[in-house]
């Protein structure tokens with residue numbers, strides 16, 4: 436099923452939760468709604484599900500306006516962060532639940548129900564837990580059962596609201612890979628709410644970045660990561676160094692350093708350069724060297740990458756650089772040494788927002 440939302444507005448009292456949001460969710464794709472707490476992700480998901488009614492705008496399911504369609508008729512499957520499985524029912528009965536409560540005319544036979552639940556438990560790789568009760572499962576197992584339960588009624592859309600939010604980092608990581616594989620098998624149009632950028636970039640086909648009820652950017656994970664459309668997206672997707680200054684004649688002057696602004700532009704005014712830590716070249720300082728002169732305050736050199744905390748000599752601001760550990764060792768850098776850094780790649784926004 437394709438999902439489209441058009442010009443959705445939703446207020447809670449004076450508070451604007453969704454501000455004229457328009458988006459398309461392609462058939463069979465997994466889309467992540469990503470943004471900070473309170474930006475409207477869950478509200479948008481609830482509008483699509485029919486659990487919340489927008490003040491204006493439309494939700495189109497397969498091109499048809501869904502406003503008159505009740506939650507049940509939208510054929511939506513849900514998985515929430517704290518999905519309460521029925522504690523007094525076995526795992527098997529939890530998954531069978533949605534099939535058993537169907538009206539008599541639609542309800543499958545007992546044999547069909549058994550087969551279906553068995554298949555679903557195999558799909559989520561937990562068939563060996565069929566006779567257990569929810570309190571006897573781990574958090575990750577419970578979420579996989581919750582997913583099997585949502586899938587039992589063959590939803591045409593799957594909505595996942597921070598499904599792994601309550602789990603520890605290692606289990607989260609395992610489950611998101613598992614979810615991706617499952618999605619590749621089933622191809623149900625799915626929307627996944629998260630505030631974890633790594634999770635969104637790893638799992639999704641398409642990422643929607645939201646901020647204060649607005650959509651900031653939509654794109655494939657590599658597109659939004661490598662070509663952020665706004666300072667907000669830059670800051671939200673991974674660590675970034677920010678250099679404030681003034682732009683004139685294609686050059687950003689920031690403290691004692693100056694950077695050539697990429698691309699053709701005649702924009703002038705206050706400007707901010709964004710540089711990711713791995714996009715900085717680091718060298719030992721030699722007199723006259725080009726770049727920003729810094730002091731190495733601290734180095735964390737464990738694993739393949741060395742993370743360097745640097746302090747600018749001119750403004751005392753902190754800069755984070757990440758270089759291969761091999762290079763760090765071969766340079767033989769010591770804490771307290773004076774170094775010079777140069778951006779290999781940067782992006783400049785003039786007057787916060789006007790991209791050049």
Ligand SMILES: Nc1ncnc2c1ncn2[C@@H]1O[C@H](COP(=O)(O)OP(=O)(O)OP(=O)(O)O)[C@@H](O)[C@H]1O
Pocket residue numbers: 447450452470471472473474475476477478479630
């Ligand atoms: N029923 C409600 N009544 C009043 N305000 C609400 C209601 N539901 C949501 N809000 C407000 O709307 C804003 C958006 O909430 P929403 O749950 O959509 O955010 P979110 O992006 O999903 O955040 P989180 O990641 O914290 O869940 C929040 O500021 C929230 O307090």
